[in-house]
Amino acid sequence: MFKGSLVALISPMTRDGALDEKAFKAFVDWQVREGTQGLIPVGTTGESPTLSHEEHDRVVELCVEVADGRVPVVAGAGSNSTAEAIRLTRHAKEAGADAALVVTPYYNKPTQEGLYRHFMAIADAVELPVIIYNIPPRSVVDMSVETMARLARHPNIVGVKDATANLTRPLHTRAACGPEFCQLSGEDHTALSFLAAGGHGCISVTANVAPRLCREMHDAWAEGRIQDAIGIQDRLVPVHDAMFCETSPGPVKYAASLLGHGSDHCRLPLAPVGEANQARVRAAMVGAGLLN
Numbered sequence: 001m002f003k004g005s006l007v008a009l010i011s012p013m014t015r016d017g018a019l020d021e022k023a024f025k026a027f028v029d030w031q032v033r034e035g036t037q038g039l040i041p042v043g044t045t046g047e048s049p050t051l052s053h054e055e056h057d058r059v060v061e062l063c064v065e066v067a068d069g070r071v072p073v074v075a076g077a078g079s080n081s082t083a084e085a086i087r088l089t090r091h092a093k094e095a096g097a098d099a100a101l102v103v104t105p106y107y108n109k110p111t112q113e114g115l116y117r118h119f120m121a122i123a124d125a126v127e128l129p130v131i132i133y134n135i136p137p138r139s140v141v142d143m144s145v146e147t148m149a150r151l152a153r154h155p156n157i158v159g160v161k162d163a164t165a166n167l168t169r170p171l172h173t174r175a176a177c178g179p180e181f182c183q184l185s186g187e188d189h190t191a192l193s194f195l196a197a198g199g200h201g202c203i204s205v206t207a208n209v210a211p212r213l214c215r216e217m218h219d220a221w222a223e224g225r226i227q228d229a230i231g232i233q234d235r236l237v238p239v240h241d242a243m244f245c246e247t248s249p250g251p252v253k254y255a256a257s258l259l260g261h262g263s264d265h266c267r268l269p270l271a272p273v274g275e276a277n278q279a280r281v282r283a284a285m286v287g288a289g290l291l292n
Helices: 021-033 053-067 082-095 112-125 145-151 169-177 188-196 211-222 226-243 250-258 275-287
Strands: 004-008 038-040 074-076 099-103 130-134 157-162 182-185 201-204
Touching (some): 004 211, 038 074, 130 145, 157 169, 201 211
Parallel strands (some): 004 201, 157 182
16 A cells, blocks of 8 residues: 655756756655655656656666665556557566556547546556556546546556545545555645545655655654644645646746755746746745745
């Protein structure tokens, strides 16, 4: 079971746009030392849409290497091509990842039956745990609870990253898929509410810059220190807001650069974060005690 505070890792880049492998390795190690309980390379936050296949594979390999078994690695392996998603999932297994995170196919807008067949094809092709990534705002399709329940019968399909921000969804998913089906929030603002609804953790953007606080919040909840968890949540809400003041991962890469973790460079078509929002990000980090 994947649980607690997991991070959707950024992919640090040099100013000329090349992958900064040294910065990435140092960043992954820092995440583990700060208490992050799971690493997710090459998701949306890792700029997977603009990485080449070779770069994608390399980032997964580096993450597994640096994690060195200390925490699980859930490799991004989604595509709107089923064949490509199978290849990425197969590589994740070969690289030593503990699971694959597979997004619902974007742009081509499959039906519920198409979604079912897509994920079944991946799960049948590769003997690796698969976490469904349901994010309607980006993929323009929403996997129904009924489709997810059909997929949950497959032994390789073990959970969901739910980025719907719909807090009735984990209740219905739990009822349909059972309490062992791993439910992870994909939306920082809902992390505690999701746990209260029967979820198991959060795949976080904010954890890129506040890994220790995010871990402490999950620990406080798990230990029954509810008011402590709510206090940390209150402290982090302005940071969550700032991380999405422009299209992610622009703001979080800028925030990470303020902490010395690579540059703020994102590949086009993402533009640099505007000056007003840079100030907003900095102010939120100072307010949360993450930056002097």
